[in-house]
Amino acid sequence: MVSSEFRNLLLKLGLPEERLEVLEGKGGIEEDTFNGIHYVRFRDSARNFRRGTVVFEDGTVVSGFPHIKRIVQLENGVRRIFKSKPFYVEEKVDGYNVRVVKVKERILALTRGGFVCPFTTERILDFISEEFFRDYPNLILVGEMAGPENPYLIEGPPYVKDDIQFFLFDIQEKGTGKSIPAEDRYKLAEEYGIPQVNVFGLYDRSRIDELIGLIEKLSDEKREGVVMKTPDMKKIAKYVTPYANINDIRIGARIFFDLPGGYFMGRISRLAFYIAERKIRGENFDDYAKALGEALLRPLAEVIEEVSRGHEVEETFRVRVKNISTAHRMVNHFERLGLKIYIEDIEELKNGYWRITFKRLYPDVTREIKELWNGRAFVD
Numbered sequence: 001m002v003s004s005e006f007r008n009l010l011l012k013l014g015l016p017e018e019r020l021e022v023l024e025g026k027g028g029i030e031e032d033t034f035n036g037i038h039y040v041r042f043r044d045s046a047r048n049f050r051r052g053t054v055v056f057e058d059g060t061v062v063s064g065f066p067h068i069k070r071i072v073q074l075e076n077g078v079r080r081i082f083k084s085k086p087f088y089v090e091e092k093v094d095g096y097n098v099r100v101v102k103v104k105e106r107i108l109a110l111t112r113g114g115f116v117c118p119f120t121t122e123r124i125l126d127f128i129s130e131e132f133f134r135d136y137p138n139l140i141l142v143g144e145m146a147g148p149e150n151p152y153l154i155e156g157p158p159y160v161k162d163d164i165q166f167f168l169f170d171i172q173e174k175g176t177g178k179s180i181p182a183e184d185r186y187k188l189a190e191e192y193g194i195p196q197v198n199v200f201g202l203y204d205r206s207r208i209d210e211l212i213g214l215i216e217k218l219s220d221e222k223r224e225g226v227v228m229k230t231p232d233m234k235k236i237a238k239y240v241t242p243y244a245n246i247n248d249i250r251i252g253a254r255i256f257f258d259l260p261g262g263y264f265m266g267r268i269s270r271l272a273f274y275i276a277e278r279k280i281r282g283e284n285f286d287d288y289a290k291a292l293g294e295a296l297l298r299p300l301a302e303v304i305e306e307v308s309r310g311h312e313v314e315e316t317f318r319v320r321v322k323n324i325s326t327a328h329r330m331v332n333h334f335e336r337l338g339l340k341i342y343i344e345d346i347e348e349l350k351n352g353y354w355r356i357t358f359k360r361l362y363p364d365v366t367r368e369i370k371e372l373w374n375g376r377a378f379v380d
Contacts, residue, residue, distance in 0.1 A: 002031045006040050009059060019046050034116035037104060041114030050177070052114045056103050062140060063177025065097060065112055068227065068238050072273040074215070075208050078228070081237050084205060085230055088182050089214065091198040092225040092238055093167045094157050095146025100124055101174070102133040118329040119151050122322055127166035132192045139180070141194065142170035149318045149355070151330055154251065158222045163320055168196040169227070179233035200226070212278075219243040242288065245271045250295035254303045255313060257368045268292065307369040313362040316344075320353040327356040334360070 001024050002010070010020055023029040028044030042053040042064065049055075052064030071077025078087075098120050099110045107130065109120035128141060147156040147164035156164070171185045172178060180188075189196040203211055215226060218241050225240035245267040252259050274280075275288060303313055321327050324346060334341045345357040 002029060002040055005057065006031060006038075006055070009057070010040070010055065013055065013059075013061065015047055015049060032115070034108070034118070034121075035106075037106060037108070037116070039116070043114070052112055054110055054114045054116075058104055060101065060103050061175045062099055062101050062110060063172065063175075064114065065099065065142065066177075068236050071237050071239055072270050073277055074212060074239055075277065077237060077239070078205050078208060078211070081235055082205065082228065082230065085235075086202050086204045087228045087230050087235070089200040089203050089211065090169060090227050090229065091167075091200070091218070091223065092227045092240065093144040093146050093169075093197055094153070094155065094224040094244070095144035095164075095167070096150065096152040098124070098143060098145050098166075099172075100128065100141040100143070102137055107133060115333065118326055118333055119319060119321065120145055122326045123164065123320075124166065128194050129192055132188070132194065136188075138174045140172045140174060141168055142172055143168040144197070149320055151317050151319050151334075151358075154315055154317065155247075157224070166195055168194050170233075182229055182231050182233060197227075202231075203228070215239065215241055222247070240270065242271055242274050245274075246288075246291050246295045249292065250299055253296050253299035254315070255362055255365055256300050256303075257365045258362055264296070304369055304373065307366055308373050313365040313369070315360045315362075316357065317360065318355060318357050320349065320355050322353060324354055324356075327354070327358070331358065 007020065011017060020029070023042075023044060023046055026044070028046070029040055029042055031038070031040045033039075038057040040055050042049050042051055045051045045064070050064030050066065054062045056062075069081070071081065097112045098117065101108055101110065107121070107125060108116050109124045111117050111120075123145075132141070133139075144167045145164055146153075146167060147160035147162070149163050150156065168185070168189050171180045171188060173180070179185075186196070186199065188194070200214060211226075218225065220243075222243050223241065224244045225238060227236060227238045229236045248267050249264055252263055256264075271288065271292060275285065280288065307313060319327070319330070321330075327343060327346070331341045331343060340361040340363060341358055342361070343356060343358045345355075347355040347357075349355055
């Protein structure tokens, strides 16, 4: 249930009362607070409110970020989506998505799910200037936080060696969620010194061979992929590298029993489409087959052995914060999501930051492996 204040606000914003009641009944909308700022987040989509949309008590609406269509056959996908129109090619950065918005004189960072992230909110001003929001209070910066020291992913792009970085890839309007044209975003990012994803240039279908070469280069450099966008941001598609598909499987294999089968099948099929499109044969095919098999089997076998020796399945994360209280708020945030987290180490750095090491435990995965190891029989 949401408070009467938010109920009235949502009705005023155009959410039908009957739809609001359905959302409340099934937990599709949730009220929350961050440092005295109240908001509701949409866990389900409704009318013009996409999943992940956040509505603040002052009426600020931050639209949920739309899912970007994926293509797995590059040449045909480009021809079908963009036809003869030109499109920009930008790097798809391996990180977690954030929307940065100014609300009540506070700059907040929202996750894709619609939570105000205490960690990202504290760190975001290390990468962007408040001046942008003074000049453009009705715009939202959308980007990727990436690097080896983040609380959501255990890896990042190879060129971020320490800590994290912010990479802008979209600027949207409050309320509508409409993206500004790509060229306008490039100019604003340069003017305000906002780091942005690599822009590889303007392509069209006649340059498909060059685009394939770029993707192979990114794969060799252990980078995630590309996002293709028409200048008006009306058509967008993403394509990931062979390396990213195999690496995701390697990372996910340790928590194999916690992930849906589609996680692995999707990545295997993407790799298969790449191999078929590029007509990879012989030793090159054998290299991919070996890499895929090892990515899936080695981490899974290793974690089974660890559990058989009495260890728990866990992942280790490190982050830098300015205040230790931020780390505790971050852990509380994860615990509210039902995750089992504990801080293992706190180290004071010489630059005014603290490095926090914390672990995420997977008790259900540990229990499943342990029971299977101990001989549990089951019907499949």
